[in-house]
Amino acid sequence: MTTPTLPGAFLSAEQLRAFSDAHRTVRQYLPDPMPQEHLDAVLHAAQRAPTDATAQMYSFIHLTDPALRQQVADLTVNPHFATAPVSFVVCLDVHRLNVFLEHHGYERGEWPGVAVHFGVGDAVLAGQSMLLAAELLGYQGCWIGGVLTNLQALVDLLGLPEGVLPFAGLTLGRSAETPAMRPRIQRALVLHENRYREPEPAELDGMQTDMAAITARGDWAQTLARYFAKGGGMEVREQGLQDVLARQGLAPRTALQAATGTAGEEAGA
Numbered sequence: 005m006t007t008p009t010l011p012g013a014f015l016s017a018e019q020l021r022a023f024s025d026a027h028r029t030v031r032q033y034l035p036d037p038m039p040q041e042h043l044d045a046v047l048h049a050a051q052r053a054p055t056d057a058t059a060q061m062y063s064f065i066h067l068t069d070p071a072l073r074q075q076v077a078d079l080t081v082n083p084h085f086a087t088a089p090v091s092f093v094v095c096l097d098v099h100r101l102n103v104f105l106e107h108h109g110y111e112r113g114e115w116p117g118v119a120v121h122f123g124v125g126d127a128v129l130a131g132q133s134m135l136l137a138a139e140l141l142g143y144q145g146c147w148i149g150g151v152l153t154n155l156q157a158l159v160d161l162l163g164l165p166e167g168v169l170p171f172a173g174l175t176l177g178r179s180a181e182t183p184a185m186r187p188r189i190q191r192a193l194v195l196h197e198n199r200y201r202e203p204e205p206a207e208l209d210g211m212q213t214d215m216a217a218i219t220a221r222g223d224w225a226q227t228l229a230r231y232f233a234k235g236g237g238m239e240v241r242e243q244g245l246q247d248v249l250a251r252q253g254l255a256p257r258t259a260l261q262a263a264t265g266t267a268g269e270e271a272g273a
Contacts, residue, residue, distance in 0.1 A: 028185070030177075031082075036089065046141070055130075059126070061127070063095045063168065065170075073085055079161065080154065082173060088175035131172065167254065187214055188214075190207070
């Protein structure tokens, strides 16, 4: 029996499933520009996203200059920054909030760890709202984690002040490719009832089986290990990220030590 659609609903459950299953990560786009009306609509959706304490701790750098787009593409090793009809760098941004408070006579607080926590949350919610809105209009897109590659150079290139950090890239456009739907691990592994549940060995084996289709050799663990295991790419990115967090005033220990004057004591301990 089909569950009735609730009053005020825009989609039925079946339509929502179909929309969700139509999602694809797309890196190759048709050259058609996005009409301004559509761009305004997806940006409106982004700004309607939930935000912590109404602070809206995010900013979008809209890349419109062709030369700059190419530079960002080169720095991040993601060519579609230059070729997509619409390209953004999505940033967590506590700089604007601090400037606003100081303008109205308040002293800036020291909460860099909280800034990263809520700034990332705000940036993710706004960016994903933008992507979902674009998909509803018939576009596809790609979240780009490659902004962590050459991160300091990207910060300098975009002129980002202290308190602003690139979180991800986001490209949008009409798809010029037809990628297959990617699998996901079983819902029981991501949905926990009341308390966290450790996965069973059989479930860990099942993850390998369920995700095998997205890899050339059918070995998802090997694919993830290249990124996340000892010696993987994420360890390389980690040091660069920590350095940039400190320079942007977003490293908890560095900022708090500076505020309390304890940096020298810890260094000599």
